[in-house]
Amino acid sequence: MTVHLSLMHDVEQALEKGTVGRRSELLRRVTDLFILGAVQFQDDEVAQFDDVIMRLAVDIELSARALLAVRLAPIPNAPPNIIRALAFDDDITVAGPVLAQSGRLDDLTLVENATRKSQKHLLAISRRRPLSAIVTDVLVQRGDRQVVLSTVENRDARLSDAGFAGLVQRSAGDDRLAECVGARPEIPPQLFIKLLAIASETVRAKLEAAHPQARREVQQAVAEIAGRIRAETLAGSPDYEAAQALVDTLHQSGELDDSRLRAFATAGQIEETTVALAVMCDLPPQLVERGMMQERAETVLVLAKMIGLSWATVKAILLLRAGKRGIAAGELAQCLAQFERLKPATANEIVRFYRARQQIGTELPT
Numbered sequence: 574m575t576v577h578l579s580l581m582h583d584v585e586q587a588l589e590k591g592t593v594g595r596r597s598e599l600l601r602r603v604t605d606l607f608i609l610g611a612v613q614f615q616d617d618e619v620a621q622f623d624d625v626i627m628r629l630a631v632d633i634e635l636s637a638r639a640l641l642a643v644r645l646a647p648i649p650n651a652p653p654n655i656i657r658a659l660a661f662d663d664d665i666t667v668a669g670p671v672l673a674q675s676g677r678l679d680d681l682t683l684v685e686n687a688t689r690k691s692q693k694h695l696l697a698i699s700r701r702r703p704l705s706a707i708v709t710d711v712l713v714q715r716g717d718r719q720v721v722l723s724t725v726e727n728r729d730a731r732l733s734d735a736g737f738a739g740l741v742q743r744s745a746g747d748d749r750l751a752e753c754v755g756a757r758p759e760i761p762p763q764l765f766i767k768l769l770a771i772a773s774e775t776v777r778a779k780l781e782a783a784h785p786q787a788r789r790e791v792q793q794a795v796a797e798i799a800g801r802i803r804a805e806t807l808a809g810s811p812d813y814e815a816a817q818a819l820v821d822t823l824h825q826s827g828e829l830d831d832s833r834l835r836a837f838a839t840a841g842q843i844e845e846t847t848v849a850l851a852v853m854c855d856l857p858p859q860l861v862e863r864g865m866m867q868e869r870a871e872t873v874l875v876l877a878k879m880i881g882l883s884w885a886t887v888k889a890i891l892l893l894r895a896g897k898r899g900i901a902a903g904e905l906a907q908c909l910a911q912f913e914r915l916k917p918a919t920a921n922e923i924v925r926f927y928r929a930r931q932q933i934g935t936e937l938p939t
Contacts (some may be wrong), residue, residue: 597637600629623652639666646674665693672697687711699723704730725753755780816844838889878920
């Protein structure tokens with residue numbers, strides 16, 4: 574089937590001398606003809622309709638373009654050129670139906686559109702089913718909150734690891750987004766844990782309830798990640814800078830020793846204690862801070878044994894790192910037993926391992 578010759582004659586006349594209204598009327602008739610026979614048309618026939626519709630659609634009214642988009646968007650073999658033109662229309666009433674529905678738009682076209690067009694265009698794309706990761710990467714990176722939420726809530730949208738990483742970063746301070754991201758079953762475990770570390774208590778409780786089998790591991794990892802986050806911000810704080818200056822002065826004058834370190838810990842001076850322990854162990858303060866914030870005490874015990882601290886000082890440090898939660902007598906006794914069993918040579922070997930890992934940019938083992 575081809576476009577009727579009489580209709581083609583009318584089209585040519587409308588393009589030459591017809592009004593906008595006449596072109597719109599002919600566009601409706603041609604579109605009717607295409608929709609009625611779409612399932613039967615071959616590629617060359619679709620291309621013929623594509624050419625005619627494209628020519629008629631030039632400079633037609635907004636309402637006519639919007640109607641054309643609504644009618645063609647659901648058609649699997651809709652004319653590809655006019656579909657692309659509608660998708661890139663500046664008016665979302667025209668572009669929206671096509672962006673949300675048309676199977677004629679491939680991933681590269683969607684990426685181009687999402688890179689160039691408005692947030693309303695991105696929102697329409699986010700509602701497509703299915704939606705590939707190459708497209709969602711752009712939506713997560715460029716979209717506003719509404720776009721990102723729509724993307725995450727679309728269960729037929731695939732998300733890459735990079736996409737999830739961006740979503741976790743954007744979830745900070747946004748409970749609804751954090752909950753939606755955490756509810757995605759395919760979120761990588763390490764990013765799920767990082768999400769929990771930055772989520773509010775309310776969201777964390779909901780997500781932990783949804784993953785009861787991993788609650789213990791999650792809680793431990795959250796504490797450790799929280800420590801890393803705190804360590805990353807520690808170096809820029811005024812308290813840290815003052816602690817570093819004080820400890821450096823004590824170290825240069827030979828006054829930095831076991832008793833001075835115990836005094837810092839007993840007084841609750843976390844920054845001074847951390848920096849002093851780092852200087853005495855010849856390790857970066859941020860590395861020691863991570864060890865101080867871990868749930869388990871092994872790192873602190875190793876550092877203490879390596880520099881020959883007394884149990885009184887070690888106990889003061891353990892109480893300091895426990896903070897308000899405190900430390901049970903049984904747990905303290907276990908730490909003492911571990912500390913006494915640990916050989917100085919072993920502690921030195923472990924610290925050498927810490928230093929080697931630090932030099933290649935890795936972190937303390939957890």
